[in-house]
Amino acid sequence: MKLKKNIATSESGFIFNPATGDSFAANPLAADILARAKEGLNPAAIKADILARYDVAPGQLEKDWDDLLAQLRDFNLLD
Amino acid sequence: MKLPYERPTLRKLTAGALNKFGPRAGARAVTAIDGVAVDELVARFGSPLFVLSERQLRRSYQAAVRAFGTRYPQVQLAWSYKTNYLNAVCRTFHQEGAWAEVVSGMELEKALLNGVPGPHILFNGPGKRRADLERACAVDAVIHLDHADELHLLLDVAAGRPQRPRVALRVNLDAGIVPQWDRFGFNLENGEAWQALGRIVASGQLELVGLHCHIGTYVLQTAAYGTAATKLAALALRCERELNTTIQYLDLGGGFPSTNTLKGAYLPATDTVPSLDEYAEAITGALLGAGFKSGELPTLVLEAGRALVDDAGSLIGTVLANKRLADGRRATILDFGVNLLFTSFWYDHHISPTREFSNHTEPTVLYGPLCMNIDMLRESIALPLLAPNDHVLVHKVGAYNLSQWQQFINLRPNVVLVDQAGQVHLIRAAETLEYLQQLEQIPAHLQ
Numbered sequence: 001m002k003l004k005k006n007i008a009t010s011e012s013g014f015i016f017n018p019a020t021g022d023s024f025a026a027n028p029l030a031a032d033i034l035a036r037a038k039e040g041l042n043p044a045a046i047k048a049d050i051l052a053r054y055d056v057a058p059g060q061l062e063k064d065w066d067d068l069l070a071q072l073r074d075f076n077l078l079d
Numbered sequence: 080m081k082l083p084y085e086r087p088t089l090r091k092l093t094a095g096a097l098n099k100f101g102p103r104a105g106a107r108a109v110t111a112i113d114g115v116a117v118d119e120l121v122a123r124f125g126s127p128l129f130v131l132s133e134r135q136l137r138r139s140y141q142a143a144v145r146a147f148g149t150r151y152p153q154v155q156l157a158w159s160y161k162t163n164y165l166n167a168v169c170r171t172f173h174q175e176g177a178w179a180e181v182v183s184g185m186e187l188e189k190a191l192l193n194g195v196p197g198p199h200i201l202f203n204g205p206g207k208r209r210a211d212l213e214r215a216c217a218v219d220a221v222i223h224l225d226h227a228d229e230l231h232l233l234l235d236v237a238a239g240r241p242q243r244p245r246v247a248l249r250v251n252l253d254a255g256i257v258p259q260w261d262r263f264g265f266n267l268e269n270g271e272a273w274q275a276l277g278r279i280v281a282s283g284q285l286e287l288v289g290l291h292c293h294i295g296t297y298v299l300q301t302a303a304y305g306t307a308a309t310k311l312a313a314l315a316l317r318c319e320r321e322l323n324t325t326i327q328y329l330d331l332g333g334g335f336p337s338t339n340t341l342k343g344a345y346l347p348a349t350d351t352v353p354s355l356d357e358y359a360e361a362i363t364g365a366l367l368g369a370g371f372k373s374g375e376l377p378t379l380v381l382e383a384g385r386a387l388v389d390d391a392g393s394l395i396g397t398v399l400a401n402k403r404l405a406d407g408r409r410a411t412i413l414d415f416g417v418n419l420l421f422t423s424f425w426y427d428h429h430i431s432p433t434r435e436f437s438n439h440t441e442p443t444v445l446y447g448p449l450c451m452n453i454d455m456l457r458e459s460i461a462l463p464l465l466a467p468n469d470h471v472l473v474h475k476v477g478a479y480n481l482s483q484w485q486q487f488i489n490l491r492p493n494v495v496l497v498d499q500a501g502q503v504h505l506i507r508a509a510e511t512l513e514y515l516q517q518l519e520q521i522p523a524h525l526q
Contacts, residue, residue: 015089023092027439027464030087056084060466064086067403071089074407 109431117433126397127415129494135391146355150363153378162384167506180382184211247289254303293332305361312369330380337389339426385478392477416447416454418487433470436463
């Protein structure tokens with residue numbers, strides 16, 4: 001997952017794409033994931049951290065991770 | 080202890096005009112029905128599950144009686160069997176004092192089995208067969224005549240009977256709404272109804288006791304009922320005057336809406352549907368001002384169905400899966416489809432989660448489990464981030480779903496009634512494959 005460099009994110013989950021003017025609301029977990037991705041953490045580390053902190057099965061997380069990627073692609077937020 | 084998990088999601092923000100009618104953010108969880116936890120109901124009776132509230136059935140009935148009975152001296156409700164003919168539902172209304180309004184021989188027998196006396200059964204419907212008419216005559220039900228062929232068939236059935244069958248004439252009329260329902264009964268404006276009334280009285284073989292009309296369904300214009308009541312009352316007075324026949328009751332039919340929102344409506348029905356009091360005011364005002372002599376007002380009969388039962392029914396279902404459609408929209412597959420929720424073709428049903436979520440929602444397409452493209456329950460609904468095995472609750476499903484549901488692809492599920500003390504009763508057991516196949520026969524060469 002590699003966010004476009006110009007995408008602005010906030011801790012509250014507000015996401016802004018200055019190239020298109022589109023803005024998005026991320027729920028807390030999505031905001032957390034995007035912030036870590038911007039910090040440069042790799043997906044495996046982010047997922048391990050989520051599994052350690054949240055009540056979720058690995059399989060469910062994998063499925064939802066793929067879905068988040070699909071959303072990011074669909075919204076044109078990935079490089 | 081780990082944090083509760085909610086799948087990561089993004090929602091595109093779209094700017095639009097402010098709407099003072101905007102709903103609150105997030106869907107409110109409904110965790111219990113009449114004090115019985117949804118999780119407990121599912122654990123005991125499975126999912127999907129229809130749940131009927133006896134308290135709400137009685138409350139709706141009493142509200143209707145109050146709306147009309149406080150404005151008019153003689154009011155009689157006749158429970159519209161086709162709206163929901165589960166016996167427990169029918170008997171609840173009969174306990175409250177409702178007569179039965181039936182539209183087929185099968186419904187007539189159901190009403191009799193539910194203990195309704197024949198004279199308290201109003202037999203409507205456009206498709207009565209000779210055997211149905213003979214049975215109705217035998218039990219002294221009131222036959223609401225729909226067309227001339229039926230009138231002549233009944234005259235034939237009545238010939239030689241010791242007692243004259245009691246009849247009412249179904250009348251269709253212009254109540255000022257479009258479309259004008261003219262497929263039921265005899266038309267008023269073109270003289271057909273008057274001609275039929277003359278024939279009934281002249282025959283000497285039938286006892287004319289009532290006039291009936293049913294102007295439509297989910298009629299939102301209360302004034303239309305006032306117009307219909309005025310015209311029906313004028314016809315009754317003409318019967319008295321010119322045919323020397325006293326009309327004992329005027330039946331204004333049903334068609335009163337519930338607060339389910341019709342597809343395409345801009346505002347929710349809770350904001351737009353008139354109250355039963357407004358319908359009552361229109362109807363009783365017209366009758367009281369029609370010119371009947373003091374003490375000679377005909378009984379007002381109403382065949383309410385949807386308005387009595389819709390609010391009392393809920394459908395609990397379970398999320399089977401989430402997926403994303405080609406255009407990026409979220410789709411959720413539930414364990415019930417249009418085969419159980421027939422009214423999803425007409426309504427944007429209100430659907431709630433049954434546990435608390437964060438207030439993040441996602442526009443979602445709701446599909447049923449049927450392998451059919453038409454199996455769509457909501458084209459777009461803002462729901463929290465439901466996960467597989469989460470439950471949802473569909474509100475106000477008591478009308479028509481439990482009589483029009485189909486055994487299609489899946490078997491039909493349990494139906495329970497929560498009584499006024501909070502006890503849960505199974506009132507229709509889930510179907511089995513054995514039940515489904517018991518009427519089938521396999522030819523010898525295929526065995």
